[in-house]
Amino acid sequence: MDKKLQENMPIYMQIMNRVRGAVASGELAPGERVASVREMAADFEVNPNTMQRALNELEREGLLVSERTAGRFVTMDRKLIAQLKREAAEDAADAFRREMLALGFSEEEMIEFFCRRCESVEFMEERIG
């Protein structure tokens, strides 16, 4: 999980996004125990109350589940995780489409460009090793 945050927008929301991303990508596995508020606050270098708020909100969304004494865990609800991942992918795709439209690409052109770009990126990565 990327621990770098910006100070120019609500910090708890940024933390929520990082945790959502980690769950969507599988970096945090379903049912995995998450670190304590104190540990995570130290990790992200934020106030423990800010961290508490972020984790509480994620609990309200159902992404994290609190077990009274054992701590906090990632949900086992794979449907919810799949939905989260789809929403994140939709956002990424929408942003791409928006920016390409702004550059004057038609949808057909942007798909073609995207495919060609992927090939050349792969090619470059292979060459650089």
Next chain:
Amino acid sequence: MAMTGERKLKLVENPPVVEIRDVTKDFGAVRALDHVNLEIPEGRIIGLLGPNGSGKTTLLKILAGFYAEYEGEVLIDGHKPGAFTKARVAYLPDKDGLPENMMVNDIINIYRTFFDDFDEEKCRRLLEIFDVRPTAMPKEMSKGVIDKLQISLLMSRNARLYLLDEPIGGVDVEARQHVLDLILENFNPQGTMIIVTHLVRDIERLFDSVIVLKKGKVECFEDSDVLRGKYGGTLEEAMCEIFRG
């Protein structure tokens, strides 16, 4: 519904650490605090911000028990600032309040004698982290090292209320992060910390909320993230907007 029950439980907060009711403080013709009202809960790290002369240090000193004369009422855990509260308030003044010609070892001994809540082992550990020698004396120290010594002494107390006046003013930029990490790691959630600073940018992640003073009045007491959202920027940018308005 089970949900509602749970919500209600979370709303039950412990009584505030600090209650300030209609406090006014004059220095001759100058009004330093002007009808201030505040209720400060426990478990917070609060930035006390405002331009020069807005009353920040005066407020801190009243809480620390340095000024006995003011209008209105100040309560710390239900008691007026005095002998009882001094035992549970840890205060770090902006100008060095440490004896110049005394070794760190001896200063530690004084702290142990004066404060029942002082954790000597912790203090020695912190000083080691900061590379402050136990045989050094404040008169030989740079401003930054004195800051580190003071913060170590302060954080080693198990207090209810921590008052810090410009704690990192003399600490260089690289060491600042160190000091902040140390404050976060050693923060006692049964206590509350009020930090006066003009270096908002460097430590804004430390604050869960901020109190803004302007000409002796409370301009706002608000959650940091609420301010970031409302002003669409950093706390520092929000402060600029508030002071300008």
